[in-house]
Amino acid sequence: MSKIKTEITKYLSGLRFAAKLLPERLCYLCQQSTDTLVCQHCEQDCLFFNLPMCDYNLLNWTVIRNALVTAKHTRVCAAGYYQWPLDYLVREFKYGQPQLADTLADWFCRYGLNARRPMPQCLLPVPTSVWRYTRRQYHQTALLSACLSKRLGIETQTHWARRSASVKYGFMHQQGQGRKARLTNLNKAYTLTAEPLPAHVAIIDDVMTTGATVATLSNMLHKRNPAMQIEVWTMAVTPLNADGTLLLPGRQLAPRAR
Ligand SMILES: [Zn+2]
Known part of the structure; x- marks a missing residue:
């Protein structure tokens, strides 16, 4: 012994x-x-959201709902505001550090989701264009979605929609365009494939500003199947005020004394 x-x-x-x-x-x-x-x-x-306060749905939070484009998705979930250090991590993840997907997915599951409510039957990452994929060597929303799938046991479908390479609709390209022109451009940028989808889905994005991209996609899904329940899951939200300035809750809730 x-x-x-x-x-x-x-x-x-x-x-x-x-x-x-x-x-x-x-x-x-x-x-x-x-x-x-x-x-x-x-x-x-990190400035994580207190999501139980709005039933784990940011659309129930007036200040955020008013800053987002209205669409057919009925729930928006996010881990927190696009502020330090979440903004830095999301940018790093997007531009060359794919290993951060696991941390972001972990934070989203712990701070952005209520595991007790019915979960979507599949996850749909926002498509990327071929030239962007070639430049980055990875599809960032598909990577996030795969990490979420692994944690939650929900399938990711990557071929549900395609993005055209010819339509430029990045923030820089949209500057100077009207809201209507931007939304028309987005409509041209995406097409749904014939892949069959279940009745309850979640679109996966890394960060949501006006929500115009996910709004376009959720409207397309709704047009094909009006009974479909559509959620949007994003790591961070950075809503803008009506005048285009960033909606920063810290500054709004605690204005400096003059
Ligand atoms: Zn540290």
Whole structure:
């Protein structure tokens, strides 16, 4: 018995020695030692939504609903506001750091979802164009969707819609265009494929500003099947005021004394 104990002790001390040789894992944001990609201190810096207050649906929150384009989806879920450090992480994820998908999906599941309500039957990532895919080498919303699928056990369907390469509708391209022209452009940018879809779906996006992109897609889905229940799941929301300025809740709720 004592021989076994000695062997186990030797084995454990060997493991501890090996662990010391391994490089220390540092937080992606603050460089402190951590077991996760982003440490718990940085996670606590995020302005996550208090979603139970609006029944896990941001459309029930007037200030957000008024800032988004109205469409046929009936629920919008997001982890938090597009502010530090969530804005930085989403931008990094979008432009070259695909490994952050797992952290964002994890935060979305913990802060943006109510696991007790009926879940969608499949997840539909917002399509990307071929040139953007070629440049980035990954499809960011499909990657997020895959991470969510793994956690929630819900299938991701990536071929449900296509995006045309010829229509430019990025923020820079839309500047100077009227709202109607922008929405018409978006309608030309996407086409639904013939892939059959279930009755309850969630469109997956990384960040939602006016919500025009997901509005176009959810209206297309509704046109094909008016009975379809459509949700929008996004990691962060950055709604604009009517004058185009950012709706920053911190500044609104705590104005500086003059
Ligand atoms: Zn940190």
